[in-house]
Structures are given as C-alpha cells and as structure tokens.
Amino acid sequence: MAELESLTSPEMLITAFAGFRSLPLPVAQLSLAAVLQCGQSFRWDTYPLYSGQTSPHDTSTPTHEYRLCLRDRVVCLRQSPDTLWYRSVFPVTSPINVAEEREVETLAWIKDYFQLHIDLDDLYDQWGKRDPVFQTVKQRFAGIRMLRQDPFENLMSFICSSNNNIARITKMVKALCQHYSPPLVTIPPPAMIDGSCPTAVPLPCVYYPFPSPSSLASPEVSQHLRSLGFGYRAEFVQRTAQMLVEAHSHAAVSEDVQEPAEKFLISLRQRSTLEAREELLNFVGVGRKVADCVLLMSLDKREVIPVDTHVQQIAAKHYGLRAPAGKTNMTPKLYDEISNKMTAIWGDYAGWAHSVLFTSDLRAFASYGLPSPSPSPSKERNKVAQSGAQMPTAPDIPSPSPANRMKRRKSDQATTTLAGESHTTNAATVAAEVETVEELTMADRIKRRRRSCRTIVVSEACQNNP
Structure with missing residues (x-):
C-alpha cells in the first residue's frame, strides 16, 4: 500500500475531481461495484458519471458515484483502478478548519465500514489454497469484502429480507428512511454537479438517515408499514424496535447521538458468537439465518455463514452437501452441517469467503468481470440512476420457460x-x-x-x- 501512495499526488487527484479526496486503494482490495450491490447493504444510491472527454471503454477514471446518508452527512464515493475517492456533504457549510476535521472523520468511517485494515489479497490467497472451487472465482470476483454496518440498520434490513428479493428489500428500507426519519440534505446528482451532461435535467436527490429504534417502536407503525407494502414484516419491524426500546429505555437524546438500544446492539460485538446469536434470536422476525447475517455483517463474527436456499444450492453443487432424500426445506441439522463444512474449509474468515461465492452465483453478476464490447451499465440502468432513483442491485431476472x-x-x-x-x-x-x-x-x-x-x-x- 505504501508503494501506491507514492505513485499518486494527492493535490493532482483532488484537482481532477473537485471536492474529492483520494485514498490509494486497488480494486483487488475493494470493489464498490460488487460490494455495494451484492445484498449486504440496501441504502447506497448509484449514479453513472458522464464525460464527453473519455471513451466509454476507458477504465482509468471512475464510472460511477455511490452515496450513503449517515446520521449527520452524506458520504460520496468514486473509484478508479488504484484509488478510492471520497467526500462528505453536510446540511450546513462549515468553516475550513471544521470541514477538515469532518473529512478526517469521514475517512475514519470509510476505513471502519469497509474494514480496510484487513488484507483481502492475503485472504483470497489462503482461500484459493484451501479450496479449488474458490480458486476458480478469485480473479474474476476480486475485491469482495464484508461491510461493518450499523447493527440496528442491519437488523431491520434483514428482518425485511424474509422471503424477499434485493430490489424489494431496497424499496422497503428506503421507505423506512423516508417515512420515519427527517430529510438531512438535498443534493443534485453528479451529472448536474460536474456539468458533464448538459442536456440532462436530473432531479435533485433528498437524503434521509436510517431511523432510530424509538421512531419505529410505536404500535401505529405496524399498520402504516403494512399500507406501504411490508406485509407481515411490518409487525416484525415494529415489535423488534419496541422490544429494544422497552428493554433499554429511551433517553431524550439529540438526533446525532445513539440511543441506548443502538448501544446495546453494538455491545454484542464484545460477546461470543453464541451469546450474541441468542440475544438476536429473542427478537420478533429473527430466525437463525437473519441472526447470522447480523452477526457477520455488523457484529464482527467473521466466521459465521448465513445459510439460506441459495447457499444450500452452492453447498450441494460444489461441496456435495445435499438435503436428505424427500426433504426440500432447510433443517437445523442441515444448516449446521453446511455451516460447519464451509467453516472447516475456509477458516476464521469463512463468512467473508462465503460472500464471494454467494456473489459469483447471483444471476445479476452473470457477466460481472467478463470482457464486454458494450459499455456497462446498460442504457436502461443509466436512465434509472440519472433520475435519482435507486438502481436495482440484483434484479430477480426469470429464466425463460x-x-x-x-x-x-x-x-x-x-x-x-x-x-x-x-x-x-x-x-x-x-x-x-x-x-x-x-x-x-x-x-x-x-x-x-x-x-x-x-x-x-x-x-x-x-x-x-x-
């Protein structure tokens, strides 16, 4: 990483993309295009970048901008093959010295959220040596790492994931933000900021933080969520939030301070995997798979492998782990067999390795990493992103009958x-x-x-x- 830092002048990079700062980071360590669209997080907005100066096949400059609204700021990211670009947008413009401090905070958040202290190249090498199946996908699907998300958001998101697909989960999670959290800031999409697409008239984007537990705990929330299309998950969301608030009280705090319920969930990072899982299983709408997703994606339990039907198919296809004859449903015994087998193969970071194979098997990633004569993403996805809407991260494309x-x-x-x-x-x-x-x-x-x-x-x- 030190060599990469010496290759690039920060001043030159900041000039190239006004307002953005640079972090030398190869795509092999982090691929935003894969990590932010493979079903870990559901609130990142993706926008294509337009430029009349570059060829559509030019891979040396960023092609997309990714945005996420935190409690006090919107984080904007771009990526080139060897550099991660970042900047923050706040509701109120700060003096220069305060702005500098806030960008330092943003960088610290990025390093923590993407867990950049973990050498992904080294892990890929280890997994490739342990597993011939992983060896076949490691080059094409490089840069896929686990996010370290906010536990409350992660928990609510995966309660919504029950019998659902990524596009619909995304819609639900964004509805929670829009209906139960006040807007933080309105920002034009990148095309308007850069002035690189003068004929486009993109709509400004309103950004909402994820709501707090107390804002989702009221009994009337359940009925409202049902009217928004949450179905039976509406009660799960409301009752789990209510359980958290009642168990850990709710002090009158400002909007940018964590509630006691949120602090409790974060404290589970210090508990053992079994203890943390038992705590999560107490909540309404949380079964083994949802609990394991939260353990892996926000509570630092890197060995945990969430097993669903999709992972079961991977286990059967590549590792000979099949359900007993005549049984199609996932059983606790089969869940443990698959989890234990894969953990034995991949080791302490088995959950991370599983995420790579999971992503490689998604139909939405069928052409990922393959050479293509046409620019990516497609024109249809460009139109969606230009309008400020969320691009489908992994659409459920039916196969022809x-x-x-x-x-x-x-x-x-x-x-x-x-x-x-x-x-x-x-x-x-x-x-x-x-x-x-x-x-x-x-x-x-x-x-x-x-x-x-x-x-x-x-x-x-x-x-x-x-």
Whole structure:
C-alpha cells in the first residue's frame, strides 16, 4: 500500500475531481461495484458519471458515484483502478478548519465500514489454497469484502429480507428512511454537479438517515408499514424496535447521538458468537439465518455463514452437501452441517469467503468481470440512476420457460425460411403471432397457425420461383 501512495499526488487527484479526496486503494482490495450491490447493504444510491472527454471503454477514471446518508452527512464515493475517492456533504457549510476535521472523520468511517485494515489479497490467497472451487472465482470476483454496518440498520434490513428479493428489500428500507426519519440534505446528482451532461435535467436527490429504534417502536407503525407494502414484516419491524426500546429505555437524546438500544446492539460485538446469536434470536422476525447475517455483517463474527436456499444450492453443487432424500426445506441439522463444512474449509474468515461465492452465483453478476464490447451499465440502468432513483442491485431476472424457448425457436425458424426484405417482414409477423399465442383462445390459435403456415408456404413458393 505504501508503494501506491507514492505513485499518486494527492493535490493532482483532488484537482481532477473537485471536492474529492483520494485514498490509494486497488480494486483487488475493494470493489464498490460488487460490494455495494451484492445484498449486504440496501441504502447506497448509484449514479453513472458522464464525460464527453473519455471513451466509454476507458477504465482509468471512475464510472460511477455511490452515496450513503449517515446520521449527520452524506458520504460520496468514486473509484478508479488504484484509488478510492471520497467526500462528505453536510446540511450546513462549515468553516475550513471544521470541514477538515469532518473529512478526517469521514475517512475514519470509510476505513471502519469497509474494514480496510484487513488484507483481502492475503485472504483470497489462503482461500484459493484451501479450496479449488474458490480458486476458480478469485480473479474474476476480486475485491469482495464484508461491510461493518450499523447493527440496528442491519437488523431491520434483514428482518425485511424474509422471503424477499434485493430490489424489494431496497424499496422497503428506503421507505423506512423516508417515512420515519427527517430529510438531512438535498443534493443534485453528479451529472448536474460536474456539468458533464448538459442536456440532462436530473432531479435533485433528498437524503434521509436510517431511523432510530424509538421512531419505529410505536404500535401505529405496524399498520402504516403494512399500507406501504411490508406485509407481515411490518409487525416484525415494529415489535423488534419496541422490544429494544422497552428493554433499554429511551433517553431524550439529540438526533446525532445513539440511543441506548443502538448501544446495546453494538455491545454484542464484545460477546461470543453464541451469546450474541441468542440475544438476536429473542427478537420478533429473527430466525437463525437473519441472526447470522447480523452477526457477520455488523457484529464482527467473521466466521459465521448465513445459510439460506441459495447457499444450500452452492453447498450441494460444489461441496456435495445435499438435503436428505424427500426433504426440500432447510433443517437445523442441515444448516449446521453446511455451516460447519464451509467453516472447516475456509477458516476464521469463512463468512467473508462465503460472500464471494454467494456473489459469483447471483444471476445479476452473470457477466460481472467478463470482457464486454458494450459499455456497462446498460442504457436502461443509466436512465434509472440519472433520475435519482435507486438502481436495482440484483434484479430477480426469470429464466425463460421451456415453452417460451420453443416459441423463440419456432420464430427463428420462420425467419430463416423467408428470403428478401418483404419476406423478412412476413417472418416478423409470424414471430409476433407465435409470441402472443398464449393469450389467444383455442379457436384463435388454430386460425393463427393456419395463417402462419400459409404465409410460410407462399414465401417458400416465392423463393423457389423468383
């Protein structure tokens, strides 16, 4: 790391991105694109950076900005291959000397949140030597490390994760912030700040901190959350917050000071894994998997492996750990077997290693780290981010069913049998009819098939008799 620091002039870097400070850090130690979108945290906003000066394939400059609202500031991050850029935005502009102190605080938060004191390269080497499966993914999925999150936010987020997907969890977590926490600051998106996309008219973004336990503890919160689409999780969120507040009281504190309930959760970092897990399992809506997510992602229990259906599939696919014949549900015994097996393979940081394999197996990361002729992210994702909305971190993209694949195959065959420009148009019509056949009645289907056959026969006749 010392060599990297000597390669870059801080003054030059700050000039390159006004307001940002630099921290020499290779992507192999931290990949924001992976870590902030793989289902650990759900409040980071992602914005593409526009520039008419660089090629869309240029990887030497940052391509995205990531933002997170803390209790007293918004942290903005950018990343190039060897540098992490950061800056803070506050509700009120401070004198220069105070601003300097606050940036020092921000840097300390970054180092703690991303646990940068841990050498990820060294861990990857260890895991690769221990596990041939990990060796196959370590290069492509470099830079994936565990976050050290606020325990209360982490707990509430994973209570919302029950039978859910990342996009919907993100929506719920942001709803908690918008409805139960006052807005902190409004900031234009990067395109407006940089002036690098003059034709765009991006909306300013309002940032909300995560709410405190006391703000979610009132009985009426449950009904309101149900109206926001939380379902049965609404009661879990409210009752857990209520349990925390009642057990640890609620002193009248200012908005930028932790409540006693929050301090209690942080204190679990000093307890053993078993003790901390037992405390978490007392809360409503917290089972073994949710408790283990909190242990790993905010309570420093790096050996813990949260096991869900997805991890169970990885264990069966790569490590021969399968459920007993005829049983599909996760059992406590199978949970322990998978967790113990993977911990034995990966060691003290087994939870970190598991996160790399978990990410590599997500469909949203199917093309991650692979060379692509087109710029990334796609135009559709750019539009979403430009508007100030949260980009889907890991959308649940359904695989085509066998019936749909058969329809596409028929459509392709119809297109190839037709020659000439006019015939291609007819083939497109046939394809459209085939794709919509599911929505038709049986009589309509028969009529459509007859018309399709006549079209193909006529086209073949035209092809044979030019």
